Each structure stands twice: as structure tokens, then as C-alpha cells.
Amino acid sequence: MPEKLYKMGDVAKLHNITKKTLRYYDKIDLFKPDQIGGLNNYKYYSRKNFPILKQIIYLKDIGFSLSETKYLLENRTHELMISELHKRLNIVSEDIDKLSQKKRSIEYLINFYERAKKINKNDLNRPSIQIHDTRKVFMLDAEQNDKEGIMLAYRKVLGRLRELDHFSHQEYGSIYFNNGEQLPKRSGSFILLPTDFKIQGQNILPRGKYISMYHMGSYYNEKAVTFLMDWLNNNNYKAIGDFYDFCIVDRSFTDNEDEMIMELQVLVE
Template sequence: MKNKFSIGQMSKLHNTSIKTLRYYDEIDLFKPNEVDPETGYRYYSVEQFKLLDIINYLKALGVPLKEIKKQTSNRDMDDFIGTLHTHKQTIEEKMQELEIAKKKLEIRIEELESLKKIEQIGIPFIKEIEERTIIQLRESIQSLYDLELSLRKLNRQFHDFASIFIGKVGLTLSVHRFERNCFYEYDSIFLLLEEVEKWKVVQDGDLVTTLPKGAYACVYFRGVHETAPEYVALLHRYIMENELEPMGDFIIRTIVDQFISHNEDEFLMEIQIPIAMPGTKKREKH
């Protein structure tokens, strides 16, 4: 009985659960050397130890059981090296994806932490903003129903970028619609891409575009989309009173809503609109 090990003994010797050993048997990956025909007990031999070591080694590296079975069946050195190379590439791709996810989370944490300190709520101001890459779907959005359906369209087509929506979704409202008092009919929905995502962008017609670098009139406010029109109007008055010229659409972005905080005093939205400062065009001509 020196070279006869029960499944329980194999489990303890190799730190592999009995359930796992039984599963390996079922899928013909690692079968017992002997099965008692009367009791059904499984017995293994010392010659099988190395094979189980290799299986556990490859499994610890994350190699799928299907590939492990292929390797242990063929036992070809070139195949073994190829399996390791393939899995190394898989790991590198996963590491890259995790690094992108980490950076996206860091950006979101930094933004939310900084926004907790904002005191200039409901007061328009001007700031310079760098160019931003967005995925934009141009269609009329008149309700929450329309908004969610449009968002799902973006999600289906660009699911690689949609893993973290918080603070990245925005709507646009043209100055033309505003002047016609069409406050609740938006022109498009967009998803703001982080810097770390841009390398993955595949140009797809008009969907991938940019928000240009330049001066933007902005205002933060506490509320939801239903309260946005009054702040769009506030920002428009600010632009007119300061002799600024709108150079694009109003951009309305939800940063903190009921899905992040139950406290309505913490809700936060931002409206931006690109502008030309007084005399800008005249200076450009010279």
C-alpha cells in the first residue's frame, strides 16, 4: 500500500480539494491510477504526483483547464512554451485593462474630492479647458426615457468605454433651441473619454469627436435635469451681459445624483458653453 494514495491523502499532500480532484477526474484531466470496483474509491500513485504539480502550476498562472488538458495530453515542449507565451500575452492585456481602470477610478475620486470643496455654486464663471474627446450620439432627447435609450445605444456600440459612467455622461442643448425656449429638447448625448481611453478609440463616422480647447462660461448648481433650464438661462444672461459670444452648444453634465448620494444638498451638475471673449475675433484677424 506504499504506492497507493487515497483521494483524501492526495488532497492533503497537494493542497488540492477533494472536490477539485473529482472534477479533474470527470473532465479526464487527472484520473486516479486505480478505482476499486466494489467501493468506487479512487487511488493514486506516486508517479502521478509530478503531473498534478504541473496542473496546479499552470492553474496558478491562470491557464484555462482546457489548455492545461491539451498540454498534459500532448506533452510537447514547443506546445508548452507556446501555452506559456499565449498566457503571458493574456496577462499583459489584463494588466493593461486593470491599469486603465485604476487610472479612471483615480480621476473620478480626485474630481469628486475636489468638487466637495466647491463654494462657487450658482455663480457663473469662465475657465480655460483643454480639448476633450467624446463619443457623441446626435438625436433628439426629450425625456428620461429617451436619455436612457440613447445611453444604452452608446453602451452597446462602445461597451469598452462604458464601464464607469459616473460623471462622464452629458447632454448638449443648442443656443438655437434655447432661444426658441425648447429647454427640454436636447440635441445629443455624449460620453466623455478619459485620457487613458483615447488609445482605444476607433474612428466611427461622426460618433467620435472633440470638445474644443478654449474658454468656457460655466456654472455649477445643485439639482437635477429638471432644474437645469433656469441655470442655462442664468448662464446665457451672464454671457450677454459680459458681451461674450457663444461658440457652440450648452454642455450639461451630471456629476453627483441620487445614485451617488441620498443627500440632495450634495447633488451637483455643471453647465458649460464655449465662448469667444470680447475682441477675440478682431485680434485673430490681425
């Protein structure tokens, strides 16, 4: 009894692919029909070759290119297949790590924006105590102490991270380097880093007690720093770290720089 042959449309339907796909596989000699016949040159496939088509579909689904798949089918050994699958597993594992990092970044941003939208004018210029765990930051000095200098320093921070093949979606802002007594004369920009980042030049914000204060204004605000320094002196606190001014509501949410909301933080004892 002759073996039953299947038309292209039937094969496509059985494997949930299109006839166009089967025609292309035929064109590149990846999966060819067993017979071509009839007035319309119908293409027919035998059941015994269906596992090959299944393998093509499977390998494509897990990321192999058609040229890679063709090579594997032309050199069918368990050793080669295992070797190539290990390579694919490594690629998928790297992709999973990157997606997991993106997921953490998205979750972080959701929580950050949820906090930002709850801030109102009653919360401004009211210092409070916060306990923070150890945090990582990447920072650079500004060439000039003004909004322009801070902005340019921040762009350099981002550029340096990109050179290191890193990007952080966490809070950024301005630094006022504490000189012990007077209003800081050096400033710069920073960005928080995820805890799993390990890059040259990163700095550590130690765990401890911080005085925090929301205020309005842009990236460089001597008035807010002076206000907080006076408050510390009047309430018997000593700043033992630099002043970090976190940008909470930036130009993404307001067209007016003066309506931006910052959170000034400093480690105290």
C-alpha cells in the same frame, strides 16, 4: 527496495488540494493513482508522478481548463505547450487591459464624487473661469427640448456606446447647441469619453478657457442657460462653443430632480 507509495490524503496535503479534487481527477482520467489496494480500496500515488500533478495545478492557476490541461498532458511537446502559453498570454494581457481601464474608471469616479460632495449652495450661480484640456465627448440630439427628451437622448447615447462595445463612467449631461444669439433651440445629451477611446462619431471639446457655473435643476434648464448668457454679455465674453451642462449630483444622490446639481460650461473668447 520497493518504491514508497503515498496515500491520497498525504498527496492532497503535500499539494494543498483536497481529496475530493484528486478523486475528480481520477474520475476524468486526468491524474490517476498508481495502485488501488487493501480492504478499503485505498488509492496510492508514486513520487515520480508528482510533477504531473504540479503541472495540472499550475496550468489551472493560469487559466487553463481541465479539458485543455488533459489535452496538453496527452500531447506533451514543447512546441504545443509554447503555442498554448502564447494564447493564454494574449488572453491575460487583454484581461489586464480591461482591469486597468476599470481601475482608471474607479479612480476617476472617486475623484469626481470627492469634488461633488464639496459643492454647497454658496457655489451656485456664480460663474468662474476654468481652463480645460482637450476632451472627447459622444453626443446625440434630443427629439424634444425638455427633461424627457434629454433623458431619452442620453439612453440612446449609452445604447450606441454599448453597440460599439464601449462604456464610459465619466460625466454626462445636456447640450444646448449655440445658435449665436438667442436661447439655443436645439438640445441633446452627451457623455465624456476616456482619452484612449477612438470611436466613430465622437466629438472634441477643445482646450481653452471656459466659463463654468454650478446651478440646481434637472437635465433641461433654460433658466440657467439664459442666466449664464446674460452674464457673458454683461461681462464682455463671447461664447464660441455649445453650452454643456454636466450632471454633478443626479438622482443617485437625491430623490428630487430640482435638487440635482449641474455644472454649465461654455468655451469663450
